[in-house]
Amino acid sequence: xxxxxxxxxxxxxxxxxxxxxxxxxxxxxxxxxxxxxxxxxxxxxxxxxxxxxxxxxxxxxxxxxxxxxxxxxxxxxxxxxxxxxxxxxxxxxxxxxxxxxxxxxxxxxxxxxxxxxxxxxxxxxxxxxxxxxxxxxxxxxxxxxxxxxxxxxxxxxxxxxxxxxxxxxxxxxxxxxxxxxxxxxxxxxxxxxxxxxxxxxxxxxxxxxxxxxxxxxxxxxxxxxxxxxxxxxxxxxxxxxxxxxxxxxxxxxxxxxxxxxxxxxxxxxxxxxxxxxxxxxxxxxxxxxxxxxxxxxxxxxxxxxxxxxxxxxxxxxxxxxxxxxxxxxxxxxxxxxxxxxxxxxxxxxxxxxx
Amino acid sequence: xxxxxxxxxxxxxxxxxxxxxxxxxxxxxxxxxxxxxxxxxxxxxxxxxxxxxxxxxxxxxxxxxxxxxxxxxxxxxxxxxxxxxxxxxxxxxxxxxxxxxxxxxxxxxxxxxxxxxxxxxxxxxxxxxxxxxxxxxxxxxxxxxxxxxxxxxxxxxxxxxxxxxxxxxxxxxxxxxxxxxxxxxxxxxxxxxxxxxxxxxxxxxxxxxxxxxxxxxxxxxxxxxxxxxxxxxxxxxxxxxxxxxxxxxxxxxxxxxxxxxxxxxxxxxxxxxxxxxxxxxxxxxxxxxxxxxxxxxxxxxxxxxxxxxxxxxxxxxxxxxxxxxxxxxxxxxxxxxxxxxxxxxxxxxxxxxxxxxxxxxxxxxxxxxxxxxxxxxxxxxxxxxxxxxxxxxxxxxxxxxxxxxxxxxxxxxxxxxxxxxxxxxxxxxxxxxxxxxxxxxxxxxxxxxxxxxxxxxxxxxxxxxxxxxxxxxxxxxxxxxxxxxxxxxxxxxxxxxxxxxxxxxxxxxxxxxxxxxxxxxxxxxxxxxxxxxxxxxxxxxxxxxxxxxxxxxxxxxxxxxxxxxxxxxxxxxxxxxxxxxxxxxxxxxxxxxxxxxxxxxxxxxxxxxxxxx
Numbered sequence: 001x002x003x004x005x006x007x008x009x010x011x012x013x014x015x016x017x018x019x020x021x022x023x024x025x026x027x028x029x030x031x032x033x034x035x036x037x038x039x040x041x042x043x044x045x046x047x048x049x050x051x052x053x054x055x056x057x058x059x060x061x062x063x064x065x066x067x068x069x070x071x072x073x074x075x076x077x078x079x080x081x082x083x084x085x086x087x088x089x090x091x092x093x094x095x096x097x098x099x100x101x102x103x104x105x106x107x108x109x110x111x112x113x114x115x116x117x118x119x120x121x122x123x124x125x126x127x128x129x130x131x132x133x134x135x136x137x138x139x140x141x142x143x144x145x146x147x148x149x150x151x152x153x154x155x156x157x158x159x160x161x162x163x164x165x166x167x168x169x170x171x172x173x174x175x176x177x178x179x180x181x182x183x184x185x186x187x188x189x190x191x192x193x194x195x196x197x198x199x200x201x202x203x204x205x206x207x208x209x210x211x212x213x214x215x216x217x218x219x220x221x222x223x224x225x226x227x228x229x230x231x232x233x234x235x236x237x238x239x240x241x242x243x244x245x246x247x248x249x250x251x252x253x254x255x256x257x258x259x260x261x262x263x264x265x266x267x268x269x270x271x272x273x274x275x276x277x278x279x280x281x282x283x284x285x286x287x288x289x290x291x292x293x294x295x296x297x298x299x300x301x302x303x304x305x306x307x308x309x310x311x312x313x314x315x316x317x318x319x320x321x322x323x324x325x326x327x328x329x330x331x332x333x334x335x336x337x338x339x340x341x342x343x344x345x346x347x348x349x350x351x352x353x354x
Numbered sequence: 355x356x357x358x359x360x361x362x363x364x365x366x367x368x369x370x371x372x373x374x375x376x377x378x379x380x381x382x383x384x385x386x387x388x389x390x391x392x393x394x395x396x397x398x399x400x401x402x403x404x405x406x407x408x409x410x411x412x413x414x415x416x417x418x419x420x421x422x423x424x425x426x427x428x429x430x431x432x433x434x435x436x437x438x439x440x441x442x443x444x445x446x447x448x449x450x451x452x453x454x455x456x457x458x459x460x461x462x463x464x465x466x467x468x469x470x471x472x473x474x475x476x477x478x479x480x481x482x483x484x485x486x487x488x489x490x491x492x493x494x495x496x497x498x499x500x501x502x503x504x505x506x507x508x509x510x511x512x513x514x515x516x517x518x519x520x521x522x523x524x525x526x527x528x529x530x531x532x533x534x535x536x537x538x539x540x541x542x543x544x545x546x547x548x549x550x551x552x553x554x555x556x557x558x559x560x561x562x563x564x565x566x567x568x569x570x571x572x573x574x575x576x577x578x579x580x581x582x583x584x585x586x587x588x589x590x591x592x593x594x595x596x597x598x599x600x601x602x603x604x605x606x607x608x609x610x611x612x613x614x615x616x617x618x619x620x621x622x623x624x625x626x627x628x629x630x631x632x633x634x635x636x637x638x639x640x641x642x643x644x645x646x647x648x649x650x651x652x653x654x655x656x657x658x659x660x661x662x663x664x665x666x667x668x669x670x671x672x673x674x675x676x677x678x679x680x681x682x683x684x685x686x687x688x689x690x691x692x693x694x695x696x697x698x699x700x701x702x703x704x705x706x707x708x709x710x711x712x713x714x715x716x717x718x719x720x721x722x723x724x725x726x727x728x729x730x731x732x733x734x735x736x737x738x739x740x741x742x743x744x745x746x747x748x749x750x751x752x753x754x755x756x757x758x759x760x761x762x763x764x765x766x767x768x769x770x771x772x773x774x775x776x777x778x779x780x781x782x783x784x785x786x787x788x789x790x791x792x793x794x795x796x797x798x799x800x801x802x803x804x805x806x807x808x809x810x811x812x813x814x815x816x817x818x819x820x821x822x823x824x825x826x827x828x829x830x831x832x833x834x835x836x837x838x839x840x841x842x843x844x845x846x847x848x849x850x851x852x853x854x855x856x857x858x859x860x861x862x863x864x865x866x867x868x869x870x871x872x873x874x875x876x877x878x879x880x881x882x883x884x885x886x887x888x889x890x891x892x893x894x895x896x897x898x899x900x901x902x903x904x905x906x907x908x909x910x911x912x913x914x915x916x917x918x919x920x921x922x923x924x925x926x927x928x929x930x931x932x933x934x935x936x937x938x939x940x941x942x943x944x945x946x947x948x949x950x951x952x953x954x955x956x957x958x959x960x961x962x963x964x965x966x967x
Contacts, residue, residue, distance in 0.1 A: 008491040017808075030815070032827065061810045066653070077828065084656055085817025086649075087679050093646035097653030097661065098807070101612050101637060105807050107656070123649070126642035146356050325637060332632035339634030341605045342772045345598060349535055349767070350588045351390045353579075 009018070012133055012209040012320075015023035015103040016062050022224050023054035030080045036071060041218035045139065046078055052199045056206055057105070063106045066095040068115040072139035072218070075110040089120025092127040092136065099133045100322040110134040114144050117153040117173050125182040130321040131210035136203075138175055138215045139192075143224035161223075176298035176313055179213040180291050186212035187294065188312040192219060193232055197243075197310065204312055210320040230305035233245060242300065244287040244311030248296075249278070252307070257339075260300075268296045270307055286315040357416055357463070357566070357574045364423035365529065365577055366431035369521070370448045370451060371400055371440030371461075372409055373416040376518040381418025383522055383539060387531035389589035389766050392550045392579030393422040396877065398430035398950065399762045403619060403702040410464075410472050415447040424578040428877035428884070430763065432952035438521055440464060440495070443473045449485075459524075461517065463496035491570050495520055502560035506553045508913050516557035523561025544674035560649040578771040585768040592731035592760035593620070595767065596690065597627035599738025601634050603688075604660055605780035606739070610635040612654030614647035615664045619702040620758040621692040624664045644672035648689065652676055653880065655685045656816075658782065658806035660742060664690040667709045668699065670753075674717050680751035681721040684793075684802045687750075688741050689713075689723075691755040695948045704948025705758035707873055708924035713753040713900060714931070720839045722846040724748070725901040729753040729876035732767035734760060737899065743778050744849060749801045755901070755922075759874045759950045785810040792816060792826035799852075853900050860894035861887070867964050868915035870940075872898040872928055874950055875921055881953035882960055891964050901928070904935065912938045919943060919963050921956055 036042045053063070064082040067073035069088035076083030082105075086094050086095040091109045100109040116124045127134060144150040150163040154175065159168040177186040186208040190201040198216065205212035209264050217228045230240050238254040249299070251259040251273055259281040263269035273281065283291065294314040301308040367384070371377040378399055388395050398419040405413030421431035422835065436457040438443035439462035452458060465478055480492050499520040505514040519540075526533055536554060544551030565680050566570055591599075604611035613636065615625040629638040639656070641647035648663040655661030670677075670691050679688045693709045695701035713725055723743050728737035734756055741754040783790060783805035792814040793802050805812040814826060822829035823837055856876040858868070859880075871879045876897050883895045896911060898904070912918055912932065920929040926942040933940060943959045945951065 059808075059810065061813055062808050064807050076817070079815075082813050083654075083815035083817075084683075085815065085819065087675055087818055090645060090649045090676065093641065093649030094644070094653035094656070097612060097614060097639065097650030097659075098657045099653075100639060100650070101610065101659045102657040102807065122642055179396055189738050246606075269604070290765040325639075329632045329635060329637070334631045337883065339601070339605070339631065341602055341634075344601065344631070344634075345769045345772070346586060348588055349386050349390055350586055351392060352393065352586050353582050354584050 011108060012207055013056065013058065016106050017059045018057050018103060019059045023060070024058070025051040025054065027060065028053050028080050032077050034078050035074065039189050039221040040071070041141065041220070042061055042072060042075070042139065044192045044195065045137070045198070045216055045218060048077065048195045048198045049202065050079070052202050055203070056104055062104055063108070063109055064098060065108045066091045066098065066145070067110040068120055069116045069146070070112040070144075071220075072110055073115060089115050089118070090123060092120065092123040092134065095134050096127055096130070096132045096267045100325055101325065103133070103229070103322060105338045107134050109134055111136060111138050111344045113138065113140045113142060115152040115176070117175060125178070127275050128179055128182040128184040128211050128213060131183075131185050131318050132321045133210060133323070135205045135208075135212045136214065138213060138216050139218040140175060141220035141224055142227050145220045145223050149223035159302070160231060174298055175213070175215045175276040177295060180295045180298060180314055183320050184314065186215050186312070187312045187314040188213070189215040189217070190227065191217050191231060191310060201312065204315065208315065209323070210318060228305070231308055231310075240307050241303050242307055242309040244284050244286070244297070244309050244313065246284055246315070247310065249281045249283050251281060258307075286312045288317055294315050360575050360611065362575050362577050363425065364421065365425065365436065365575065366419065366421045366434045367436045367525065368417055368419040368434035368442035368448060368451070369436070369438045370415060370417040371518070372443065373404070373407055373414045374409060375416070376515070377416045377418050377438045377440070379843065380522050381420055381716060383449070383458070383536050384531065384627070385420055385589060385764060386535050386539070387526060387533065388420065388422045389587070390535050391532055392582075393424065393577055394421060394426045394580040394582065395422040395589070395766060396427055396430045397421070398759065398864060400949070401703055401934070408609055410441055410443055410469050412443050412447050412473055416443050417444070417448060422577060424580050426580060426582070429549060429882040429953055432954045433956070440517070440521070440527065442469050442475055442479075443480065446473045446475065448516050452488060453833060454487045456488055457491065458485065459491045459493065459521070461495040461521075462492045463494045476799075480600045487582050492882070493570065493700050498561065499565065501556050501591060503553050503556055506556065507549055508553050512550060513553065516554050517886060519554045519557040520561035520564075523558040524565045526558075527562040527565030528571060528574060529731040530574060533558070565752045582678055582766070583768060587766045588770055589764050590622075590732050590767040591762055591764045592628055592728065592756055593623040593730050596728070596734035596738050596756060596761075597624045599634060599735040600628065600662055600688070600742070600830065601631050602735070602740050602772075602775055603742030603778065604634060604636065605772075606775050607660060607742065607780055609658065609660040609746070609780055611662060612647070612651055613638045613657040613662045613664065614639050614641050614651035614654070616644045616647045616669065618644075618666045619667050620694055620761045621664045621666050621669075621690065624692070640741050645676060646670040648673040648676040648687075652680050652685060652687055655680075656683075656806070658780070658804070660686065660688070661686045661745065662690065664692070665694050666692050666694045666702075667712065670712055671716065674713045677723060678717040678719065679818045681717070682818045684749045685751075686745040686804070686840075688738070688745050688752055688754060690754045690756065692761045693755060694882060695946065701845045701948045703758065705925050705950065706948065707757060707875070707928065708946070709755065710872075710901060710924065710927040711930070713755060720843060722843050723902065724752045724846055724849055725755055726752060726872040727901055728760055729873060729897055729899070731760050731763050731765050731883045732833070735767070735770075739776060740899070743776055746778050746780055746847060747801065747852075748799055748845060749804055750846065755873060773885060780804065782806060782866065783809060783812055785812065787812065791824045793821055794824050795841070795845075800848055850903040853903075853905055856892050856896050856898060856905040857925045858911055859883070862892045865892040865894035866916040866967055867915070867960065868894040868896060868912070869960055870896045870898065870912070870932075872901055873919055875923065878951040878953045878956050880920060882956035885953060885957045886961055886964070891961065893960060893964060898928070909936045912936050912940075916967065917963055919942060919960055921951060921959070
């Protein structure tokens with residue numbers, strides 16, 4: 001371990017040992033029976049992660065999955081890596097300690113909308129602003145599944161559930177807006193059912209130095225079935241899904257007839273491409289240090305699913321917390337020399353008695 | 355002018371003033387002078403939680419008591435022999451503790467009508483005869499300081515602020531203290547403000563010279579150095595010793611220390627201190643809250659660091675769930691609770707011992723946790739090492755129970771030889787280890803293997819769900835749960851065979867009454883017992899370092915005395931545990947004033963028990 005503790009990192013994975021052995025998805029499966037409900041979106045995400053990880057070429061023992069509580073948080077048990085199924089909402093905190101002390105690990109947090117945004121909201125926003133080297137997969141099914149169907153902090157207003165028979169009253173969080181507001185350096189959204197897109201986002205997240213937040217729309221077929229149906233229904237999905245590509249004009253629709261331009265109010269509005277000058281169509285710039293446009297993009301999914309951006313909203317470079325902490329330690333050692341316990345104990349005013 | 359020098363064997367001085375008057379600094383400097391002179395000493399800082407309470411009011415009074423002697427002493431002293439009162443509020447708040455005939459030094463400049471009215475004095479106590487039973491030295495400390503600094507290019511306010519150095523100079527003269535340390539300190543402290551530095555030094559010297567020339571003080575006192583074991587000494591507070599103990603635990607185990615902490619009185623100084631020691635590889639993480647602080651520490655432990663979190667009682671309440679997770683996942687973790695008066699926010703800067711039951715039982719499920727308590731400021735060093743040793747060897751969270759008095763109090767410490775400190779073997783599981791299973795226990799300690807990420811072939815998953823014995827897979831099997839609950843308990847109980855038996859101090863061997871305590875009451879109890887023995891009584895004293903598990907011989911010790919007295923700064927928490935475990939009808943003595951016990955009150959209580967035999 002000590003060898004990797006020195007040195008500074010360039011990328012997220014530059015200090016994580018690689019393997020020459022060819023890996024397959026099977027290498028990342030455990031002998032534990034997967035116990036999500038049949039038809040749960042979590043299966044698709046698990047399979048996508050297991051089949052994606054081999055391409056990173058990392059030693060399996062240097063990958064950790066850390067989760068909180070909820071259906072999604074069973075995830076580590078099914079990954080043949082190191083894993084920690086912790087307590088409700090605290091996974092980002094535990095992962096922060098691990099990632100900060102072990103630059104030779106690729107640390108992933110698996111969480112849900114209740115875990116990350118309700119009980120663990122504080123840890124999530126602080127992990128984002130610190131930019132600890134963590135990849136947070138937020139499975140958003142807009143419901144509490146494990147406790148059998150109460151509304152969640154991402155449920156739409158008026159949601160009828162067991163705990164809200166006359167409809168929920170509170171305005172939901174938009175996780176993307178929240179993450180951008182919390183100084184997140186990598187903020188993305190993808191879908192459980194679109195493996196290709198999901199894996200492309202994971203690929204970018206894995207390489208990102210610092211905290212990456214990936215919101216994954218995930219269907220709970222028991223308590224909130226069809227929550228993301230417009231994004232999945234082949235008949236309409238192309239018309240409502242805005243696929244964000246860095247450097248590309250933001251156009252969408254089955255015939256790519258719609259696009260985004262800046263609105264008079266300072267946000268973004270949907271226009272017919274044919275009706276406007278091409279220079280008015282906004283070009284997506286995920287690397288822009290100014291988060292205003294990324295934030296405006298995150299607001300487009302209201303009203304729900306009329307048009308919903310997926311992909312990477314924001315991807316900017318900022319030193320990661322763990323890297324900065326290592327640099328301070330190295331600086332201290334360089335300037336003062338390595339710690340000498342006897343000298344420390346005898347520092348300050350001393351006197352000798354013979 | 356040569357003055358008469360009177361020998362004393364011990365003196366207790368209390369500096370009291372407004373929280374802006376620099377009384378803690380003054381006390382600390384006098385302490386350092388005294389320490390380097392070679393007296394034994396013990397200190398008791400006492401200050402409000404407010405950073406600057408309204409000036410001149412009773413809630414704003416800050417004090418620092420120092421007991422020093424030519425022999426070994428155990429407490430900061432019950433009542434001062436000398437009270438320095440920098441304003442009417444300080445006088446009013448402290449005069450009740452000054453015994454008749456005691457020396458009282460007051461700063462008359464602050465005894466204005468307005469200041470007197472602020473604290474409810476109808477007339478000036480310096481003039482109305484109400485202080486006639488004391489030896490009053492009424493001195494215009496502020497104006498004498500300002501006068502002495504007339505030639506300096508500083509503001510009047512800065513000149514007035516140096517009055518604490520004038521007072522320190524005067525007291526240093528009065529008690530023959532060496533001054534080099536204070537002069538060097540002022541040079542360091544004000545290195546970037548040379549004029550302020552010179553002014554403070556001048557004020558200090560003016561105070562000294564005033565003592566020498568004035569007729570107010572006809573006698574100078576001398577307290578000879580104490581005979582102490584040979585060695586290199588320094589003065590140290592509990593929080594500093596505790597922080598050093600954690601650094602030492604990192605060095606002696608070879609593990610990087612990871613501290614996750616959220617600022618809280620009176621524990622924050624440990625965070626401050628550890629954050630200075632990065633060159634030891636110590637990582638300090640100031641978290642967003644108490645929960646994240648312990649979460650990050652546990653995550654670091656999972657990764658092979660010595661995870662530590664430092665807090666006080668309210669923080670422990672927030673950390674309970676994660677302590678339970680550490681119990682379930684069986685990972686090393688040190689939780690430092692610097693106790694303060696509760697419940698809830700309570701009195702943040704005042705001491706108490708009322709978290710014992712919280713740390714013992716404040717978790718859901720059967721979640722046993724070893725508990726270690728230091729007995730004096732310097733003992734925090736050894737206690738921290740012991741907590742880390744148990745945590746690492748047994749793969750368990752351990753609570754280290756300090757308190758506000760130990761944290762801020764100080765005493766001379768004989769600096770230990772590093773090689774004499776215990777070595778701690780992390781005993782990590784190694785790659786390719788045969789028969790590895792995350793919950794296959796060491797048959798002797800019942801500890802599970804510590805296989806950290808990065809160890810090839812030992813990939814495994816842990817968590818808060820119940821695990822199957824040996825394999826660690828999730829299990830809801832009824833018999834397995836019963837087995838696991840008992841195994842976790844047996845592991846902690848078994849530590850009793852790995853700790854020193856409790857020692858009883860009973861020099862005559864004729865005592866029928868045992869006094870047993872834990873934590874910061876050590877000094878008060880030991881001093882009380884010493885006094886009783888000097889008066890011809892027989893009494894035994896035992897003090898517990900380990901509160902969970904108890905030392906193996908404790909039951910036998912308790913049962914071998916007719917009566918057992920348990921003084922605690924709570925409503926009888928240790929007493930409850932002793933009664934429950936050993937069916938011994940112990941007698942509690944309990945007072946919660948936010949202050950340590952005085953030895954006098956304990957001597958009275960214990961004497962009553964002895965005499966009722």
